[in-house]
Amino acid sequence: MAASGPEEREIDYDRPTGAGPLTVKVIMLGDSAVGKSKMMERFLLDDFKPHQHSTFAVNLFRHRCTAQGRDVLVDFWDTAGQEAFKSMHPSYYHQAHACILVFDATRKVTYKGLSGWYQELRENRPKIPALCAVNKIDENPDVTSRSFNFTEKNGMPLYYVSASKGTNVVRLFTDAIDRAVTYKLDPTDEMDHILEELERD
Template sequence: MSTTSSYKAEDDYDYLFKLVLIGDSGVGKSNLLSRFTRNEFALESKSTIGVEFATRTLTVDAKVIKAQIWDTAGQERYRAITSAYYRGAVGALLVYDVTRHSTFESVERWLRELRDHTDPNIVIMLVGNKSDLRHLVAVSTEDGKTFAEKESLYFMETSALESTNVDNAFAEVLTQIYRVVSKKAMEAGENGSATTVPSKGEKIDVSKDVSAMKKPGCCST
């Protein structure tokens, strides 16, 4: 009995959004993921091997949002991230290490690759990680903000070690994705081409290929 109820609790959500973590090797992507989804941090730095993703559920505007977050799985070392990694992503955290300027210099290339493989409406958060290492900072907050403004990205500095802004960064991305989805659904409803509440199992077009899947079997309110 308890197994069934826990399964239902885990499976009970309104929207499923795929997020990707990108950035140079060693910037702390895996620790951001583990801190957000399991509240864990690994001091020993190991490269992720194989495709890795984790999930966490949040509530936004009384809707249950399940985030499926993909980690680059060490592929960034070989610059060989495949299009399958990006497929269906509606949000991204582009991570650099505030103590290593070279990782910030790579941000432009990562952003270009991301935009080449995803929909123009994808929500992107630029993340300056390892903000706890203040005495080693090589990239100023101002530099991060300036780049984010120039490229129309959201921006936040985080520390996976101290758990600073980690939840905020992911929550902000998920909230913004939900707003895009809601706005599109509302506009479609106003145009008379669809109802404001999506049908069960219906895909909601954020733009061309970006979609958020309304979970089949969930009750619309």
């Protein structure tokens, strides 16, 4: 792959797509050590090669796939240690098409942390699809017979995931891509676009 090729370029995810793949951005949120990167690695396998963003300390993973019959280029944005501030830079949310929120089946404190992440997500992206994953179910199998108010009240799908065994990892990411594509093709929140237009000036 050439360094200057289209795979390496930073993308304006809102740019109307002409020829070439549809570009979408999927962001990961959740407390430290819940396994966000481990899940990414399990999904991408050999393609798990982070690029550093040119300006911000985040890890980017570019993934090419087919969704809804379209050629799709996905950028996954993963945190690179900013959890300490319990907050991400607005650029992390900018133009995102879907979000995966993760907590740890063995640590209740990470479930409690979701409310803060979700609030910040909605301040920045009021309408994008959000999916929730509880990781490490192999360490606490009991969690798979449990329900959680956070996902129920917010009408969010909950995925029971094990990054070590691979359980439901591919399902989670392919569903997230699918929802991101749906959102991009038919955004439900016109306001998002108007705001972004203003920001670009």
